Amino acid sequence: MASKRQAPETKRRIPRQARAAETVAAILEAAAQILEAGGLAAFTTNAVAERAGVSIGTLYQYFVDKNALLLALARQEMGAALVEVGRALSGVDDPTPESRVRAMVRAMVHAFRGRSRARKAVVQAILAQGLGIEMVAPINGFIANIGSVIGQDAQRLPPLEPEQIFVLSRALLGAIRAAVMEEQPFLQSRGFENELVRLVMSYIDSIAHEAGRPL
Amino acid sequence: MASKRQAPETKRRIPRQARAAETVAAILEAAAQILEAGGLAAFTTNAVAERAGVSIGTLYQYFVDKNALLLALARQEMGAALVEVGRALSGVDDPTPESRVRAMVRAMVHAFRGRSRARKAVVQAILAQGLGIEMVAPINGFIANIGSVIGQDAQRLPPLEPEQIFVLSRALLGAIRAAVMEEQPFLQSRGFENELVRLVMSYIDSIAHEAGRPL
Amino acid sequence: MASKRQAPETKRRIPRQARAAETVAAILEAAAQILEAGGLAAFTTNAVAERAGVSIGTLYQYFVDKNALLLALARQEMGAALVEVGRALSGVDDPTPESRVRAMVRAMVHAFRGRSRARKAVVQAILAQGLGIEMVAPINGFIANIGSVIGQDAQRLPPLEPEQIFVLSRALLGAIRAAVMEEQPFLQSRGFENELVRLVMSYIDSIAHEAGRPL
């Protein structure tokens, strides 16, 4: 696992045929299952290949190394999460700022829900390689546009400073991540959701006030 | 690395002689250096022993296993950080709520400053074992008492709900941690500090308002 | 070497290809040679692998751990011995009780002959794990049926008590084992054989007399 920092290659061969795509899917699914069941410690290439019903050689035909497999899994999961968040935002008919934030928060919490051990392991591994930046980038984007997420008209909120985007996105993710990692029972409770919403709203509110444009 | 969740034993032998104490210190220092230089991947017991100028056997005379060494290092670092935070809080003569929060935030940021790779690695390792809870417990405590940290008189702010303590502490730590992990250049900037303060203050403020007792 | 008492698993992978079978054979042969040459002290997995001309990884592909290798060797050797004893018994055309016992004794003595250091080591190791019971079980069975081995008609001798089976089988094995271990020159002499036969016959005789059914 040498450390390649810049968006390392993941696939060795891009599957062009249906069967190959199935194989890749099977391997990723197996990887998730292994991770879910035994955490990072059980995540060996041999174990993944076996569970996928594929020979170890085949696994290496599609993933350059163990790391690439992990990354591919992480990307797949992040993508799914983002799709969900997007869907949540577009599906809100009550356009109160708060209700939009709530929708986003809920989507994020749920994205981190099922298969939590697998997610935990993936997160760990990603962090361990300093690839966290790449992974949170999309979330970052969402937060950056939070002005438009919130306001009916964009003028109301001045564009956020980079530090503000950073603090808000990482604070939110950090709280959710901690709840997942520590396996907190209230992860999906209403109370927890409320507090996350409060975290975002009060922060935005403070900025708006400072700019003389209270929400 | 078997998983003992509750404050696992760290030391195998308590050093009674001066030489032994030096040895332990040397090992911990070496561990920090190795972590700093090569991250978790380079952190092998043999490497640590070698850098400490000590035989591998000696290392194992003082630490039951690799994990215990890591934990001991984590505890030492956490302890130092907490001491700093405590000192910061008691050394503020301008007792504005905001200035007290600012002191705390600044202490935390600085605690995460020097030797950041080592700290990063320690944090990762701790998280990887689900011992994050133990490690953040003291921070948790600080936040839990944030009412008294902030208010001149404690009645002003109702005691925080567990979820609120959780969200606030993890959000703050999460933002700082991310800045460390991603090696953000603004880590020690005034602007970043301001936003962290805002994060805490606005959240508290929101709670206070809800309780009908604005700060 | 954890202690699993009940017929522990020995093989990790059942060899399906010809090459694999050869590899396993080579490893077992190497193990026997190492044991023969240097006793239990020289019996390290690395040494065995090296002598087998195989990598250490390959060894572990076929044997879960060091112990499993030892056990597999023991079983192989025991099996060979038993086959010999069985063949000896069925090949006696003079059906005198004594001549049948003599055939059995002779087979046992010969079974413990060649590669005695290896056998010695194996025996030691097996005993050291409390797996002696499993290993002597077949011999036990032979002795248990000694009535039928000896008598033309089975009624003549009452079925032996467990303690009697135990004493007779262990006494016989003990005498042979000691001769092997101490490398006694008379191991394969006629005189020694005679005395072993006497040991068995007189004991059985005594039981038969007691039961009022002298042979």
Added chain:
Amino acid sequence: MASKRQAPETKRRIPRQARAAETVAAILEAAAQILEAGGLAAFTTNAVAERAGVSIGTLYQYFVDKNALLLALARQEMGAALVEVGRALSGVDDPTPESRVRAMVRAMVHAFRGRSRARKAVVQAILAQGLGIEMVAPINGFIANIGSVIGQDAQRLPPLEPEQIFVLSRALLGAIRAAVMEEQPFLQSRGFENELVRLVMSYIDSIAHEAGRPL
């Protein structure tokens, strides 16, 4: 643990003072306890020293190496056993041949003061070094003189042949040893004792008959 075959040196320093004798005794007692509690696997020099309440350095002042300690323990226990056997023989007032044999058998079974696990471990270790011969020599002597042990007048039984001495002593020891090693519950039962007596008596009987001098 290099193999020195001929009655290796055991003591490094012969204790001349009372305190030293106590120390040696404490170490041997600790060794026996460790062996009894955890078998050969737990038998480390450090563990013994600790349980004896002595520093590891002190242990090495009295025993050249680990092996010497084991040997000293074995000799001590063998000596004790022999004394007991002797006492048993001289203390029988019913001078039937059988009752004398029974006394001997019982003393042998009860050897090692009921510390059967320790006994097992010592036996294992002794065997593993090929020092079994040295250890059984005294027993051999007893059996060699079994004619006098048994008969009121020595003429009755012709002197035993070397093979006969060997077979009888090893058979008896083998049966007892196996019961110890396999931790058979009937080890100290009357039934087991009876069968051991039968083993010896019937064998002797057979020889006597052959010589035309039935007991």
Added chain:
DNA sequence: GATGAATGAGTGTTCATTCAT
């Protein structure tokens, strides 16, 4: 004489990765 901190060779075992079939 006693202590116990220090030593370090040696062991069993894992697992990512290769490549002949």
Added chain:
DNA sequence: GATGAATGAACACTCATTCAT
């Protein structure tokens, strides 16, 4: 394309033994 037997560097950890204090 797929297979899976083989590889071997690397690691955590043990414990008999030494020797400065």
